[in-house]
Amino acid sequence: MKKVLITGANQGIGFETALQLAQLGYFVYLGYRNQERGLEAVKKLKDIGLENVEGILIDIADGNSIRKARVELESKTIFLDILINNAGIAGDEPHISTCNIDNLKKIFDTNVFGTLQTIQEFLPLLKKSLNPSIINVSSEVGSLTLLADPEENSSRSNFHVYGSSKTAINAVTLMLSSELRKEGISVNSITPGFTATELNNFQGRKRRNKALIQL
Template identity: 60%
Template sequence: MKIALITGANKGIGFETARQLAQLDHYVYIGSRDKSRGLEAVKKLKAGGLTHVNCLEIDVTDIVSIRSAREELESKTQQLDVLINNAGIAGKQPQHISTGGMDNLREVFDTNFFGAVQTTQVFLDLLKKSSGPRIVNVSSQLGSLTFQRGTSNPHHRIYDAYSCSKTALNAFTVMLARALEDTAFRINSVGPGYTATGLNQFKGIQTPAEAAEVVVKYATIDPDGPTGKYFGKKGEIAW
């Protein structure tokens, strides 16, 4: 049975990703900054008949918390097969890059970019023990520079800090995939699409379960699947 860790998985896309991976016979650790919320998520999944789930308390902005989570996971399993860096925040709105506060920008990057990087670094040696390690960085179409350059939609301008953090996350995907290109790792960014979650006050046009499908797809790709790429539900997204 493959072992998966999903950060920020007590709700939204992360929770539905956990459900779908558990249905595919993965043992899933629901990463949650608030342990009580993580345990509640586990309870919901077990009530639905999914028994191979557990909670792992982890705050991706706190290196001590990440290391503690790694120690706890290692006490239960000697390897990690799938890491999904899903934890993310939208930040305070609006966040026009020409006028937005630096504190807000730093807060968004701390979770969406630095959080993913340091979580990956801490868990990397456990992933290396897997015969087919997979890393999925949950990005957004708003992280595409091609998309941002081509759109005139003023609605997107209120998400400048968030968009920049996802662009940086995409760069991390490319760099990490290059560093591990001669290994069995498959590392990709995924933009699930505009989804109704707490991140956008539930204004999205698809459900978290629908969005989770593309995350799961790249968390379970074949050994000869792509790496260092950027995908949405309709296929590859231009950087």
């Protein structure tokens, strides 16, 4: 059975991903930073008959928490097939020209540095898999191609600060992909699109599926 760790998996896209992968037969470790909400998410999945799930406490903005999560996972499994870096924060800073630098640093601490440290910590477990994969959840608001288009850029101007962190993650993804390809580890960025989640106060145009809503 393939084993997957998903950060930020107690809600939104992370939870939906955990649900679908568990239904497909993967063993899913749900990463969460809030113990109460995380255990509730695990219980929801178990209540619908998915026993191939377990929770892991991990706050990717806290280096010690990441290390403790790695130690805990090593006590449960000798390998990890897939790491999905879903955890992230949007912050409340829309425009890059007027953003508070401390807030910008906070967003980068989670979305970029936290994601990279998570990858570094769990690489040894991934390298023990026969077909390891790292997936970084990004966003189209971090696309340099779209930002270079005046019309597209204007429609995304309220997401420049958050988008800059996703641009950085896209660059990290490409660098890691080039570096780790020779070791048989695939590294990719994906975007779920503008989906209604707590991250955007449920303003996204895309909605989660019926199965998740029923939970």
